[in-house]
Structures are given as C-alpha cells and as structure tokens.
Amino acid sequence: DVKVTQSSRYLVKRTGEKVFLECVQDMDHENMFWYRQDPGLGLRLIYFSYDVKMKEKGDIPEGYSVSREKKERFSLILESASTNQTSMYLCASSYLSGQPTSAHGYTFGSGTRLTVV
Amino acid sequence: KQEVTQIPAALSVPEGENLVLNCSFTDSAIYNLQWFRQDPGKGLTSLLLIQSSQREQTSGRLNASLDKSSGRSTLYIAASQPGDSATYLCAVLPGAQKLVFGQGTRLTINP
Numbered sequence: 459d460v461k462v463t464q465s466s467r468y469l470v471k472r473t474g475e476k477v478f479l480e481c482v483q484d485m486d487h488e489n490m491f492w493y494r495q496d497p498g499l500g501l502r503l504i505y506f507s508y509d510v511k512m513k514e515k516g517d518i519p520e521g522y523s524v525s526r527e528k529k530e531r532f533s534l535i536l537e538s539a540s541t542n543q544t545s546m547y548l549c550a551s552s553y554l555s556g557q558p559t560s561a562h563g564y565t566f567g568s569g570t571r572l573t574v575v
Numbered sequence: 576k577q578e579v580t581q582i583p584a585a586l587s588v589p590e591g592e593n594l595v596l597n598c599s600f601t602d603s604a605i606y607n608l609q610w611f612r613q614d615p616g617k618g619l620t621s622l623l624l625i626q627s628s629q630r631e632q633t634s635g636r637l638n639a640s641l642d643k644s645s646g647r648s649t650l651y652i653a654a655s656q657p658g659d660s661a662t663y664l665c666a667v668l669p670g671a672q673k674l675v676f677g678q679g680t681r682l683t684i685n686p
Contacts, residue, residue: 569617
C-alpha cells in the first residue's frame with residue numbers, strides 16, 4: 459500500500475516563526491500536493507509539484523512556499539507564520555497522469571494540525 | 576470549471592439502516608471519481624475509486640456508482656454501524672491532474 463507520511467500530527471508555533479511541514483511518500487509518485495482544510499471552506503490546494511524541483515501554485519499560495527529536492531519528499535514552508543494560518547494541513551500524492559492515475563487515484567497523509575499563537 | 580456538490584451536508588440515521596450519499600459534478604470529462612472518509616482531526620482515507628469507464632465499485636458494505644452522463648455518483652452503505660460515523664468526501668479528477676472536492680456529508684449513525 460502507498461503510504462504518505464506527514465512528520466508531525468500536531469504543531470504549535472509562534473507568530474513570525476518560519477515553519478516547515480514535511481511529507482514523504484513511498485510509492486514513487488510523481489505528483490505531490492499540499493492542502494489546507496478549514497471548517498466551512500473545505501479542502502483548498504496550496505501548492506503542488508509534478509516533478510523534482512518543479513512546483514505550481516494552487517488556489518491559495520500566499521504566505522507559503524514549497525520545496526521538492528527529492529521525488530519522495532515535499533515540504534511546505536510558512537515563511538512567517540500568522541494566526542490565520544492555523545489550520546489542518548494535508549499532504550497527498552498520485553501518479554503523473556493517464557492510466558496509473560485513473561486507476562489508483564490520490565493517497566493522503568494523516569494530516570498536521572498547526573496552531574499559530 | 577468543474578464543481579462538485581454533495582447533498583445533504585449532514586445526515587443522521589439509526590444503526591442498521593441502509594443509506595445513500597449523493598455527489599454531483601458539472602463536467603462529465605473526468606478520469607475518475609474517488610470517495611474518501613475522514614474522521615475528526617484525521618486525514619482522508621480512500622474508500623472507493625471508480626474509473627471513468629466503470630459504472631460501479633464495491634468494497635464490503637460499500638458500493639459506489641458513477642453515471643457520467645448525468646454527472647452523478649452515489650455511495651451506498653449497507654447495514655450502517657456507529658463506526659461508520661464520519662465525514663464522506665467525493666472528489667473527481669478532471670484532466671488537469673488536480674482533484675476537485677465536494678464539501679462533504681457528515682454522517683452520524685445512532686446506536
């Protein structure tokens with residue numbers, strides 16, 4: 459089974475800190491994604507990457523950056539954490555396109571609950 | 576732009592009932608449709624995936640159907656149990672590699 463592992467379940471950070479959220483997948487997926495989930499707003503895509511060192515903005519990239527130095531690892535960076543970034547962060551991965559993606563879909567990690575105080 | 580709608584937003588039923596969750600989408604050009612389950616404070620667990628060429632998929636007490644022409648999918652849960660209580664999310668994969676999610680149905684099974 460594909461596993462997507464997020465390094466922390468819970469994080470508490472102070473306003474202004476630089477925060478790193480780490481995600482690792484073990485199935486050689488090309489695509490990796492970062493979402494945030496807030497009550498009433500659903501899942502919103504922050505950034506995604508379809509290859510090493512490649513990244514594309516999602517729907518809400520402001521205040522975030524990402525890094526993908528290795529295929530299996532995708533990091534989300536909050537450059538200067540703010541209280542409005544308190545949220546559940548979810549990482550996901552999938553094959554690039556075509557039949558593998560069609561047949562296997564997305565796999566999600568268990569989430570990181572980030573609180574910024 | 577693809578939009579996914581799930582109705583109802585919340586559902587509460589007694590244990591043992593069979594139930595149906597609904598999902599509709601606006602553009603029939605999809606690679607697949609996935610149903611996910613999310614427990615409070617947890618990540619998403621994939622339940623069933625239906626490829627665009629398929630009509631339904633089954634796993635245990637769960638059955639998901641897909642009708643692309645009408646832009647609808649249903650998730651059928653047989654003989655519901657309290658452990659089925661969770662939020663169920665429907666998502667479609669259009670050609671752009673990015674899933675489009677519905678807002679979810681929060682299901683409560685009462686003992």
